[in-house]
Amino acid sequence: MTILLIAAMGIVTFLLRFTPLLLAKKVPIEGKSSGFLDNLPLAVLSSLTIPGIFQVDAETPWVGIAAGLTAVLLVCIRKVPLFLVIVASTLAALLVKVI
Amino acid sequence: MTDYSRRMSLFRRGMLDSVPIVMGYVPACITFGLVGKSLSLGNWEVFLLSALVYAGASQFIGAKLLAAGTLAPIILLLTLIINLRYGFISTSFSQRINRQSGLWSKAMVGFGLTEEVYAISMISRRNGERKEKLSTAYLLGLELPPYAVTLLSTWTGIILAQYIPEHILPALNTSLYALLIALIVPQLRGSKRSIVICISAAASSWLLEPYLGASTVLVSMMIGAWAGGRTSLKKTNGREAA
Incomplete structure (x- = not known):
C-alpha cells in the first residue's frame, strides 16, 4: 500500500517535470515572460542556498558557514575546477565539525 | 563524424x-x-x-x-x-x-x-x-x-x-x-540584474522559510525572477559563468 502511494508521488512529480516539455511550443516565448524565465535559474539556486546552508547542521550552524565561505573564496580567487571547490568546502565543514 | x-x-x-x-x-x-x-x-x-x-x-x-x-x-x-x-x-x-x-x-x-x-x-x-x-x-x-x-x-x-x-x-x-554557491557566484560578476535576483530570492527565502517550509523555494524563486525583471533591462556583458 505504501509502495503504491510512493509510486503515485513519483507520478505526480514526474508529470510536473514532463508536461511542460511535452507542451513546448514550436515558437519560443519572447519578451517579458522569457526574461522572467531567464531569471529563474539564478533565483532557484539562491533560494535553495539560503537559508538551507545555515540549517544543514542543526546543532552547529558554523559547519554550513565554513563550507559556504570556503566555496565563495575559492570561486572568487581563481578558476578552481568545480569539483575541487566542492571537495575543499566539504573538508572545511568536516574540520569545523571535528573541532 | x-x-x-x-x-x-x-x-x-x-x-x-x-x-x-x-x-x-x-x-x-x-x-x-x-x-x-x-x-x-x-x-x-x-x-x-x-x-x-x-x-x-x-x-x-x-x-x-x-x-x-x-x-x-x-x-x-x-x-x-x-x-x-x-x-x-x-x-x-x-x-x-x-x-x-x-x-x-x-x-x-x-x-x-x-x-x-x-x-x-x-x-x-x-x-x-x-x-x-x-x-x-x-x-x-x-x-x-x-x-x-x-x-x-x-x-x-x-x-x-x-x-x-x-x-x-x-x-x-x-x-x-x-x-x-559555485554555480551562483560567477554569475554575479558585473551584472546588476543577477545581484538583484540573487539577493531578493535569498532574502525572501530566508524570511518566508519559517512560514512556508518546503514550499518556500516556489515562492521565493518567483520573487527573485520578478525582481530581476524589474531592474533595468540594459544588457550587461559580464554575465559569464564558470
Whole structure:
C-alpha cells in the first residue's frame, strides 16, 4: 500500500517535470515572460542556498558557514575546477565539525 | 563524424559536466537512506522514494509524512505543492531543448530534471553556445550519472544505517551547498540584474522559510525572477559563468 502511494508521488512529480516539455511550443516565448524565465535559474539556486546552508547542521550552524565561505573564496580567487571547490568546502565543514 | 559518434561525444560531455552534481548527491542520498531508516520506514520504501520521486528535499518530507501515517490524498497534495517548482523549471528548460525530440526522450529528460541538472545545463549553454539547443544525448549524459549514484547511495545509506554516526553527516551534506554557491557566484560578476535576483530570492527565502517550509523555494524563486525583471533591462556583458 505504501509502495503504491510512493509510486503515485513519483507520478505526480514526474508529470510536473514532463508536461511542460511535452507542451513546448514550436515558437519560443519572447519578451517579458522569457526574461522572467531567464531569471529563474539564478533565483532557484539562491533560494535553495539560503537559508538551507545555515540549517544543514542543526546543532552547529558554523559547519554550513565554513563550507559556504570556503566555496565563495575559492570561486572568487581563481578558476578552481568545480569539483575541487566542492571537495575543499566539504573538508572545511568536516574540520569545523571535528573541532 | 558519423551521427552515432557525434551523439556519443555529446553524451560523454554531459557525463563529464555531471561530476559536480554526482559529488553533491552521494552524501545527500546516503543521508536520505539513513534518515529514512531512522524514521523506521522499510528498506524498499526508502529506496523507492529515491528511485521514483527523485526530488531532493521533498523526499525527506515525503518520508516524514509516510512515517507519520498521513492520509494518502494529503501526501499527494503536498507532493504537488512542494514540487510545483519543477513545473516552472521545466517550462524554462523547455525553451532550450530540441523541440523535435521524441516523446520517449522528452520523458527520460523530464524524469531526470533536478534543480542541479537544470542549473548546470542552463549555465553550460551560456558558455558560447547560446543559440544552440541542448541535445538529448548531452542531457542524458548529464542526467544519468546523478540518477545512478542516487540509487546506489540511497541503498548504501540504508545498509549503513546500523553503522554510521549520524552526527557527521550534515558536514558532508554541505557539498551540495558548495555546488550551489559555485554555480551562483560567477554569475554575479558585473551584472546588476543577477545581484538583484540573487539577493531578493535569498532574502525572501530566508524570511518566508519559517512560514512556508518546503514550499518556500516556489515562492521565493518567483520573487527573485520578478525582481530581476524589474531592474533595468540594459544588457550587461559580464554575465559569464564558470
